[in-house]
Amino acid sequence: MLNLQNIVKYFHKGGANEVLALNDLSLDIRQGDFITVIGSNGAGKTTMLNCMAGCFFPDSGTIALNDQDITGLPEFRRAKFLGRVFQDPLLGTSASLTIEQNLALADKRGQRRGFGLGVKKKDRDRFCELLKQLGLGLEDRLQACVKLLSGGQRQALTMLMATMVRPEVLLLDEHTAALDPKTGAQILELTQRIVETQRLTTLMVTHNMNQAIKLGNRLIMLHRGRVILDIAGEEKKNLSVENLLERFYSLGGADELSDRMLLS
Amino acid sequence: MTWYAILGAIEQGSVYGLMVLGVYLTFRVLDFPDLTVDGSLPLGAAVSSVAITAGVNPFVSLFFALGAGFLAGMITGILNTKLKILHLLASILTMIALYSINIRIMGRPNLTLLGKPTVLDSLTGLGVPAYLAAPALFGAISIVAVAALIWFLHTELGQATLATGDNPQMITSLGVNTDMVVIMGVGLSNALVALCGALVAQNQGAADVNMGVGTIVAGLASVIIGETLFGKGGVTRPIIAALIGSIAYRLAIAFALDFRVGELAVSPSDLNLITAVIVVLALTSPQIKGKLARK
Ligand SMILES: Nc1ncnc2c1ncn2[C@@H]1O[C@H](COP(=O)(O)OP(=O)(O)OP(=O)(O)O)[C@@H](O)[C@H]1O
Ligand SMILES: [Mg+2]
Numbered sequence: 165m166l167n168l169q170n171i172v173k174y175f176h177k178g179g180a181n182e183v184l185a186l187n188d189l190s191l192d193i194r195q196g197d198f199i200t201v202i203g204s205n206g207a208g209k210t211t212m213l214n215c216m217a218g219c220f221f222p223d224s225g226t227i228a229l230n231d232q233d234i235t236g237l238p239e240f241r242r243a244k245f246l247g248r249v250f251q252d253p254l255l256g257t258s259a260s261l262t263i264e265q266n267l268a269l270a271d272k273r274g275q276r277r278g279f280g281l282g283v284k285k286k287d288r289d290r291f292c293e294l295l296k297q298l299g300l301g302l303e304d305r306l307q308a309c310v311k312l313l314s315g316g317q318r319q320a321l322t323m324l325m326a327t328m329v330r331p332e333v334l335l336l337d338e339h340t341a342a343l344d345p346k347t348g349a350q351i352l353e354l355t356q357r358i359v360e361t362q363r364l365t366t367l368m369v370t371h372n373m374n375q376a377i378k379l380g381n382r383l384i385m386l387h388r389g390r391v392i393l394d395i396a397g398e399e400k401k402n403l404s405v406e407n408l409l410e411r412f413y414s415l416g417g418a419d420e421l422s423d424r425m426l427l428s
Numbered sequence: 429m430t431w432y433a434i435l436g437a438i439e440q441g442s443v444y445g446l447m448v449l450g451v452y453l454t455f456r457v458l459d460f461p462d463l464t465v466d467g468s469l470p471l472g473a474a475v476s477s478v479a480i481t482a483g484v485n486p487f488v489s490l491f492f493a494l495g496a497g498f499l500a501g502m503i504t505g506i507l508n509t510k511l512k513i514l515h516l517l518a519s520i521l522t523m524i525a526l527y528s529i530n531i532r533i534m535g536r537p538n539l540t541l542l543g544k545p546t547v548l549d550s551l552t553g554l555g556v557p558a559y560l561a562a563p564a565l566f567g568a569i570s571i572v573a574v575a576a577l578i579w580f581l582h583t584e585l586g587q588a589t590l591a592t593g594d595n596p597q598m599i600t601s602l603g604v605n606t607d608m609v610v611i612m613g614v615g616l617s618n619a620l621v622a623l624c625g626a627l628v629a630q631n632q633g634a635a636d637v638n639m640g641v642g643t644i645v646a647g648l649a650s651v652i653i654g655e656t657l658f659g660k661g662g663v664t665r666p667i668i669a670a671l672i673g674s675i676a677y678r679l680a681i682a683f684a685l686d687f688r689v690g691e692l693a694v695s696p697s698d699l700n701l702i703t704a705v706i707v708v709l710a711l712t713s714p715q716i717k718g719k720l721a722r723k
Contacts (some may be wrong), residue, residue: 217601243603256598258591265587272584274603279580282587309661325602 165365166193166216166333171225173211173389185211186222187389193333193367198359200376201369203386209369212386213335216367218242229332244274247331247364249322249339256322259311263302263321266310267291270325294324298354316347320354327358334359336368352379373405385412435563437682441675442566443627444646446573448654448674449667450620451647453577456666458593458613463519464504465621465647467526468497469640472622473629474533477541480630486547490626497622498615500526505611530637538636546630562631569627573620574671581663589613590663642700649703650674652710680706 173186185208193199203209215222218239227235234242250256257266268283268291288306295303298320302313310318319339326334336355340348356379359366370376376383383400385393385408392415395403447469454462472493479489500522507518531537551561580586591599592609600606621643629635654673660666684694684702694702 238605240600240603240605243601246601248601250597255595258594258598260594261587261590265590268584269587269591269599269602272602277584277588277604279583279585282582282584 165195167228169226171222198366198380199382200380207386208389245332247326247334251338253315253319257310264306273329334364334366433682437678439563441678442570445570445671445674446624447621448650450617452670453617464522465643466640467523468500468618468621469625472625473635474530476626477539477635493622493626494619498619501615501618505614509607540634650677
């Protein structure tokens with residue numbers, strides 16, 4: 165469904181601090197995959213997601229969606245089929261707009277916007293129903309400014325906004341990392357529920373190995389800009405953290421393994 | 429201060445209110461500090477004056493001004509989004525270029541409208557005295573502009589514009605072409621400013637290439653005064669606040685011009701200095717308040 169082929173991405177190419185962020189990376193995401201992505205700091209996880217979303221274009225390689233080449237499609241056009249949740253809870257919502265205004269903006273993802281009223285009366289009931297699913301009481305605060313919400317509430321709202329128009333692929337980049345453990349667990353549970361009920365094809369970056377093993381049907385590990393492990397199906401079900409670390413060491417990544425990854 | 433001076437301040441506040449709405453749109457909504465306005469105000473004046481001199485109906489000439497202002501703003505937007513020039517610098521470049529363009533349009537640095545028809549004739553022709561005609565007409569036009577802007581910012585496109593200024597990454601990931609929004613938004617802003625320039629020229633009976641000097645600072649001062657008096661927050665309130673701020677600013681100016689200590693009197697040429705000081709004070713007053721509170 166979403167296919168990355170031999171993607172190469174440099175930052176500051178030719179400059180003194182040149183970085184090879186994606187090094188001939190290939191990945192085939194199949195319909196219905198729920199892929200967890202792990203890798204040490206700087207492995208290229210965020211860069212890979214940004215490349216899929218079109219924040220920048222790769223230096224070489226192709227990206228295809230349902231066999232259609234989208235390598236040169238700008239970010240705002242890819243929004244039609246991508247839902248995104250960022251690590252920073254402030255990034256996913258517009259702080260100075262109200263909850264219902266944010267939802268209305270997301271409700272039009274990938275569609276033409278015109279001179280119709282932004283928030284229509286008839287949409288409010290639907291927004292309420294959606295917000296009720298979160299169990300945070302936000303359905304009673306439709307007209308509250310989003311900047312009044314906590315980080316967890318904003319991230320929950322972002323989850324909703326990313327999926328209220330069904331995306332073909334949902335991209336989650338450490339979307340619980342900035343939250344306290346309890347709130348993070350709630351958002352993760354919400355993620356699981358939404359992904360399952362809508363049968364979304366999902367890519368989720370996480371630093372938590374247990375999470376990566378427990379969730380999804382497929383696990384990939386990135387290292388120095390390429391996919392060094394790709395485990396699916398039965399094999400993934402039987403994974404353990406020790407087992408995963410062992411395989412990582414044997415691939416020669418020991419020195420690169422971050423403390424953060426070992427500890428989580 | 430006399431009633432006459434107050435009426436004058438309402439007149440000036442309303443007509444310059446259009447410019448303040450434009451400055452609000454770029455400075456606050458799009459988070460785009462836009463100095464194009466110093467050039468697009470005389471641009472509107474020039475286009476309208478030349479059109480009237482050529483026999484165009486004064487009201488129709490306003491649409492020419494709107495169009496010219498829109499184009500000027502679009503150019504600043506394109507310089508910024510497509511050619512990646514810093515917004516402030518992009519707007520200065522357009523402003524400087526407009527100085528030459530405005531002289532080209534008029535064929536000289538200024539153009540008088542004495543004896544030519546203006547939009548005010550529509551009221552004075554009905555027997556309305558001249559000192560009432562201007563505040564009434566300009567007041568009506570600025571109220572229509574306020575209403576139109578409030579409406580626009582509540583539409584799907586308007587909400588996307590608000591989000592673009594607030595969180596471009598988010599609104600891009602929801603499928604909005606933020607470059608386009610910026611280009612159109614800065615265009616719309618400068619259309620309003622040019623409309624203001626056209627009305628000012630018709631009111632004072634001349635267009636002058638230098639009439640735009642200090643526009644951005646006056647606009648900022650008005651926006652900030654409006655926010656201070658009327659508060660921020662929401663979509664509707666700050667727009668009304670901008671118009672009120674514009675009138676309050678002109679009242680303050682009228683008051684300053686009345687001010688006299690012995691031999692020393694404020695002259696009109698001091699106004700830019702006074703305005704700059706007002707903006708600095710307004711921009712730093714939260715910090716000043718904070719410092720005083722800590723002591
Ligand atoms: N905009 C940028 N400009 C320059 N270098 C960048 C940029 N974005 C990422 N990089 C570099 O590219 C490499 C990959 O970064 P990336 O953010 O993709 O890593 P990551 O796997 O997401 O790491 P983390 O776990 O810390 O989020 C890093 O060396 C990083 O410094
Ligand atoms: Mg990252």
